Amino acid sequence: xxxxxxxxxxxxxxxxxxxxxxxxxxxxxxxxxxxxxxxxxxxxxxxxxxxxxxxxxxxxxxxxxxxxxxxxxxxxxxxxxxxxxxxxxxxxxxxxxxxxxxxxxxxxxxxxxxxxxxxxxxxxxxxxxxxxxxxxxxxxxxxxxxxxxxxxxxxxxxxxxxxxxxxxxxxxxxxxxxxxxxxxxxxxxxxxxxxxxxxxxxxxxxxxxxxxxxxxxxxxxxxxxxxxxxxxxxxxxxxxxxxxxxxxxxxxxxxxxxxxxxxxxxxxxxxxxxxxxxxxxxxxxxxxxxxxxxxxxxxxxxxxxxxxxxxxxxxxxxxxxxxxxxxxxxxx
Amino acid sequence: xxxxxxxxxxxxxxxxxxxxxxxxxxxxxxxxxxxxxxxxxxxxxxxxxxxxxxxxxxxxxxxxxxxxxxxxxxxxxxxxxxxxxxxxxxxxxxxxxxxxxxxxxxxxxxxxxxxxxxxxxxxxxxxxxxxxxxxxxxxxxxxxxxxxxxxxxxxxxxxxxxxxxxxxxxxxxxxxxxxxxxxxxxxxxxxxxxxxxxxxxxxxxxxxxxxxxxxxxxxxxxxxxxxxxxxxxxxxxxxxxxxxxxxxxxxxxxxxxxxxxxxxxxxxxxxxxxxxxxxxxxxxxxxxxxxxxxxxxxxxxxxxxxxxxxxxxxxxxx
Numbered sequence: 056x057x058x059x060x061x062x063x064x065x066x067x068x069x070x071x072x073x074x075x076x077x078x079x080x081x082x083x084x085x086x087x088x089x090x091x092x093x094x095x096x097x098x099x100x101x102x103x104x105x106x107x108x109x110x111x112x113x114x115x116x117x118x119x120x121x122x123x124x125x126x127x128x129x130x131x132x133x134x135x136x137x138x139x140x141x142x143x144x145x146x147x148x149x150x151x152x153x154x155x156x157x158x159x160x161x162x163x164x165x166x167x168x169x170x171x172x173x174x175x176x177x178x179x180x181x182x183x184x185x186x187x188x189x190x191x192x193x194x195x196x197x198x199x200x201x202x203x204x205x206x207x208x209x210x211x212x213x214x215x216x217x218x219x220x221x222x223x224x225x226x227x228x229x230x231x232x233x234x235x236x237x238x239x240x241x242x243x244x245x246x247x248x249x250x251x252x253x254x255x256x257x258x259x260x261x262x263x264x265x266x267x268x269x270x271x272x273x274x275x276x277x278x279x280x281x282x283x284x285x286x287x288x289x290x291x292x293x294x295x296x297x298x299x300x301x302x303x304x305x306x307x308x309x310x311x312x313x314x315x316x317x318x319x320x321x322x323x324x325x326x327x328x329x330x331x332x333x334x335x336x337x338x339x340x341x342x343x344x345x346x347x348x349x350x351x352x353x354x355x356x357x358x359x360x361x362x363x364x365x366x367x368x369x370x371x372x373x374x375x376x377x378x379x380x381x382x383x384x385x386x387x
Numbered sequence: 388x389x390x391x392x393x394x395x396x397x398x399x400x401x402x403x404x405x406x407x408x409x410x411x412x413x414x415x416x417x418x419x420x421x422x423x424x425x426x427x428x429x430x431x432x433x434x435x436x437x438x439x440x441x442x443x444x445x446x447x448x449x450x451x452x453x454x455x456x457x458x459x460x461x462x463x464x465x466x467x468x469x470x471x472x473x474x475x476x477x478x479x480x481x482x483x484x485x486x487x488x489x490x491x492x493x494x495x496x497x498x499x500x501x502x503x504x505x506x507x508x509x510x511x512x513x514x515x516x517x518x519x520x521x522x523x524x525x526x527x528x529x530x531x532x533x534x535x536x537x538x539x540x541x542x543x544x545x546x547x548x549x550x551x552x553x554x555x556x557x558x559x560x561x562x563x564x565x566x567x568x569x570x571x572x573x574x575x576x577x578x579x580x581x582x583x584x585x586x587x588x589x590x591x592x593x594x595x596x597x598x599x600x601x602x603x604x605x606x607x608x609x610x611x612x613x614x615x616x617x618x619x620x621x622x623x624x625x626x627x628x629x630x631x632x633x634x635x636x637x638x639x640x641x642x643x644x645x646x647x648x649x650x651x652x653x654x655x656x657x658x659x660x661x662x663x664x665x666x667x668x669x670x671x672x673x674x675x676x677x678x679x680x681x682x683x684x685x686x687x688x689x690x691x692x693x694x695x696x697x698x699x700x701x702x703x704x705x
Contacts, residue, residue, distance in 0.1 A: 247641075248653060251641075274641045314573040326573040329573070
């Protein structure tokens with residue numbers, strides 16, 4: 056598959072009064088053309104910061120993108136772009152859908168205007184055509200009666216409909232990459248399922264790459280073919296969805312899968328809790344970031360960072376358990 | 388296990404708003420047996436939190452009755468009322484806004500102990516607070532700290548310690564895990580299950596996460612727009628859901644397994660949740676239900692027992 060986006064050794068820090076918060080500490084992954092990738096992790100693991108960096112939304116200062124980080128979009132390093140190039144790229148090549156649609160939409164402008172605004176910014180069209188495009192986009196995301204809806208304000212929409220409007224804005228100008236940052240966290244389950252179905256349909260229909268950022272492993276099972284698991288600013292495991300769900304290697308991924316009850320489990324299974332809390336990123340632990348909570352922690356885990364081990368094609372895990380000396384302790 | 392600790396009969400709770408009467412809870416009946424967990428699920432705005440709060444007397448009722456051990460909760464007075472507040476506690480959803488930031492953890496937990504004069508001396512009080520902190524998995528020295536020094540999961544543990552302080556029998560858990568991360572959710576749920584076994588507690592567990600509710604509950608009540616759609620034990624709710632709303636809700640829950648997800652048929656709901664202000668007459672669900680017929684427009688379905696212990700409110704279920 057042709058590569059659309061390559062993130063290479065991305066490091067992002069924020070300077071605060073308490074010290075330097077190292078939110079993202081060396082993240083690498085690829086997204087192919089038209090591919091759906093999920094980034095999964097708990098709050099504070101750096102998944103949203105990664106997404107915002109790809110969109111060029113990190114404010115510097117207080118943020119700082121460390122030297123050596125590279126993000127290649129169709130082969131160009133976007134981190135080296137000028138402000139003018141960024142403005143071209145943002146929205147037209149790559150769009151983002153935020154978690155809280157009510158906060159992301161402007162309450163004083165009609166929905167139609169907010170969509171048309173973006174269309175007019177990136178393409179030379181008349182106002183009337185831009186509004187027509189807005190109507191087409193609303194239909195595309197499944198909002199009934201678009202001719203009436205374009206004239207309405209965000210408060211006249213329900214939560215799920217607002218999120219559809221956000222997606223419509225993101226889809227304007229046919230971006231090649233859509234980033235959805237926890238798009239369903241604030242929604243009810245039935246509406247969540249609708250939005251996830253919509254994203255999946257659009258990805259296949261428009262052959263658009265999607266990065267889905269979430270803390271819920273359940274919702275990515277159906278959508279993403281590739282999954283990146285992050286923990287305290289690092290990628291601990293990545294692979295295809297079957298690699299992650301059926302052959303997960305990292306103790307964190309395994310524990311995460313056992314920490315959520317399954318609706319289709321017959322007997323009440325025991326939930327595995329991951330004791331402790333994620334580490335403080337002002338002073339991240341030496342060695343493996345998960346070592347403080349890991350049940351299989353070894354001496355080396357607390358002193359040296361584990362390297363990447365590759366299993367099947369593209370299934371990568373950072374854990375000392377897969378070092379040849381540790382093989383005796385655990386079956387690979 | 389058949390002793391009913393809480394019995395709710397035709398409970399109604401209306402709020403007056405500028406646009407009309409908001410019928411948050413409209414004719415709800417159920418009971419909770421001693422020592423069991425009743426899960427209450429539903430989407431936002433279905434009245435599950437209002438039901439929980441009305442059941443323990445935080446909110447006044449509009450109509451109907453809530454009986455706790457046979458006594459009407461809303462007409463308790465004097466010593467009875469005091470005894471009731473000791474036996475019944477609540478754990479709130481948001482561990483940030485439900486704990487006073489100006490109080491030390493010790494005072495937060497000891498407030499109930501003092502109100503009920505449960506400790507004769509300061510020494511006893513300190514020992515009791517430290518014991519509670521250890522029970523919920525915190526350290527005894529955390530007692531002198533303030534709430535802002537704790538993470539979300541730890542705060543929820545403080546909330547649980549506060550509820551446990553007065554040695555209650557019945558605890559309403561109002562979405563205690565919704566604000567927490569996945570790995571922390573399991574910690575809190577395991578803690579609640581352990582405490583129930585050790586102390587013989589009865590829970591009313593309110594949540595929107597159906598898979599977690601199924602995991603923790605003996606029986607589950609599904610609410611829709613102020614009414615109970617279905618009540619049954621948690622395994623048969625998953626295996627044999629009868630109400631069309633329950634079926635749709637279950638089919639929307641994502642399962643962390645790509646193969647199962649691919650094969651799964653999802654039942655899509657038509658339209659959107661109607662407003663609880665002047666809700667539709669007849670069956671509340673009829674506008675979104677593909678089985679709806681004339682009778683659903685005219686008559687409101689009663690909650691009927693269709694199998695032993697399996698109650699459903701739908702005209703179409705025989």
